[in-house]
Structure formats: structure tokens, C-alpha cells
Amino acid sequence: MAPNAPFTFEWQTEQIIQCLLEDQRAHALHCVFDAELEVDSPISNDGPFDPALIAGKLRTVADALNDDVTFQAALAELKQAAATEALEAAFSHGVEALCRAQVSQRAEVAPEMQLIRASVALGLYVKKSSPEMKRKIHSVMTTFLSRRVGPWVDQQGGWDKVV
Template sequence: MSCCDTLLLSRAGHLGDSDSCHGIKSDLSRLSLQRHNWKGAHKASVGCPYLETDGEPGDFDPMNIAKQLRDLGDHYDATVIQPLMRDVQRARTDQVASMFTNRVEYLCKTWVAERPEIVPEKHLLKATMTLSLYLKNNCPDLKEYVRDAIFHILNNQLGSWIMQQGGWESVSSPL
């Protein structure tokens, strides 16, 4: 039962018993027509005491309804969908950056175990640059997400070590 059917039944319940049965049957048949043909339904509902419309019988404008629906859709998109997408995008950014940092640390530990004679900071630098270049070449849409993770590794984990070595020129010697 649609909301229109419910409205008709509730309004008909307020009438006397003699009017209720006749009114409900005729209004339900009009609603059945209304579901299939808007213009026919409007014509069928003219003079119906139970069905309320907002305007005159001849001023039905489907373009106005379409505009209102479009406005409602735009409002819903702006207030619900776009904020949700921004939250999802932020979550994706955090996950990609976290994954990148975890993979860099894993590579670094693996290389340190293989070649302990090289300082761990060089392995960390190599792992960071290797994964960065891999992502840049194979997953260019992810490079924006890992940029902050790369800066964090370079500034927070390697920055003081690079300065102790005398800058980037001294650090750039091959492994």
C-alpha cells in the first residue's frame, strides 16, 4: 500500500460510514490510474474531495517536478555524498601512506640482514627511493598519496643522519 493509499484510507475513516466505502473505492481506482499516467491521474482526481493538490487542475508541470528532484539530488550530493567521498579519500590516503611506510621498513630490515656492513640509514634511503620510483612508474595515481610518507621518512628518520654525513652529496655514494 502506497502512502497515497494510506492517506486516502485515513481521510476516509473520518467520514461517515455511508460515504467511506464509496469514496475509498473510487479513490483507489483513481490512484491506480495515477500510478500509470500522470496526466490521466490528474484529470481523474479533479473534483476528488480526498486528494489534495498544490495547484489548479490544469497547471501540472513535470518540468517543475524534475527541477525540484534535481535540486534535491544536488543538495544530497553536496551534503552527504561529497563529504563521504572526502572521508573515503582521506582513509585511502592514510592506508596507502601506511602501506608504503610498512613496505619501506620491511625492505630496509631485509637488506640490513643481508648486508650488515652498510649503515641502516642507507638501506632506508635506498628502500624509500626504490619503492617511490616503482610507484611513480607503475601506479602514478598513488604518487600523491605517498608523497607525505616519503617526506616523513626523509625528514624525520633520515634528516639528521644526512646532515651528519655532510649533506646529500656525501650520502649519494653507491651502496
């Protein structure tokens, strides 16, 4: 964990996912508020943990996957699994399938970043297309990211260093 980060990785991940999955009006209000703040320099890696800032960067990175064929197949499987309560396994399988498809296209990207990118894209799309699943997908994303990339994010110095 980052030396000056007072919270655990799991707590930070929970906050980031919450920001990712908040409704667009709340996100827009947060962005307007942030835009009104004057900043003397670019955001520092040594500053306080800001889950909304990290969520915004992750949202931008994940948007590129929306039209991917593998992404669409993973979504179909995820929706079907949600009906049978096998959501966590389907989410994990979908993210891994996306990562396998992306490895050949982006071999220079760390596998952990591919997992993060794919899970954020999948989670955001589910939130948008099936808002009733927002609570479930929040829990699944938090668990998945904590388990699969938590140690790696800690080694990098925390979420604010990774994004």
C-alpha cells in the first residue's frame, strides 16, 4: 500500500467501484465540482486518494472495449449467469476472455492492467444496460479486483499510482 494511504486496498477498491457505478448525474455533478477547483499543478501521485479521479481514468480506458466482439459475448454470458445467480464466475470468465483477446493486440500492457480495463468495461456496461444489477455487479467487481489484482496494485504503490 502507498505509504501515506490511510485505507486498505479493499476499501479503496470499494470506493473506486462505487464511483464507477454511480449514476451519470452524480458523476457529472462531481466533475463540475472538481472543474471549479483551481489546481496549481497536475494531480500529484503524492496527493490524497481520490476514488472519483481514478474511476474517471478507468472509465476512459474501458470505453475502448464497448464494440469488441469478445466483449459482447462476455456480456451475453454475464446476463444469463445473473439470472442463475452464477454472476461472480461469469464475470471472472468474461474478463479473462476479454484479456485473452486483447493480449495479441496489446502485448505491451501489463496483464493486471488488462484485467482492470476489462473488468471496468464489463461492469460499466452491465450498469448501463441492466441498472437493476448495479448492486450485484458492484460486489462482484470489488471482489474480483481485490482478489485478482490487489497484490499487484499494492506493489505499485496503490490505486493512485496504477491509474
